[in-house]
Amino acid sequence: MPTHPQTRIGHVHLKVSNLERSIAFYRDIMGLEVTQMYGDQAAFLGAGGYHHHIGLNTWESAGGPRPPRGTTGLYHTAFLYPDRPALARALKRALDAGVELEGAADHGVSEAIYFSDPDGNGIEIYRDRAPEDWPRDAQGNLTMSNARLDLNALLAEA
Incomplete structure (x- = not known):
């Protein structure tokens, strides 16, 4: 059975190595607004008053390296x-x-x-x-x- 035609992909949640750096990128360069902080390990950012389009977290990735090219992932x-x-x-x-x-x-x-x-x-x-x-x-x-x-x-x- 096909998916309903009005189905949309919602938000994306990314593992990042440095939360403040990532917030600055998505806020200052991509133009999103911080809508909520979840302690010092996660942030949610959105556009147009939406609760969030991007979630950022360091729960499993704080200080981690960039993934190598040629591997699976987003x-x-x-x-x-x-x-x-x-x-x-x-x-x-x-x-x-x-x-x-x-x-x-x-x-x-x-x-x-x-x-x-x-x-x-x-x-x-x-x-x-x-x-x-x-x-x-x-x-x-x-x-x-x-x-x-x-x-x-x-x-x-x-």
Whole structure:
């Protein structure tokens, strides 16, 4: 039986090595607000008054190393922005903070930029195009792509 069509993925909870550093990243660079602290080992951050989109904890990971490349785990957490100017402002905030970009792509259905948080957890910031603008083949199937995203043109909208 298929999942209900209105089902959405909710929040993500990350193990981090340094709680204060991670709070600073998700608050100051990603623009989330701290909604609750759970002692000195966990924090919850959200946008728009929501209770939390990201949970951060050091329960099993305080002082731990970044996971090595080539191992299993979370590939990235995706942050969906409502429009191109909002995505441009998020990109500018990341670049102004010295975040190193790892990639950027125009997928046809969306525009996406990739980087990592201080613990090596992948981050995608993106905006979707309207579904009626998604590329489709003659049979109506999606034909997503991995084309170059013009970051300068995007930043011009910040």
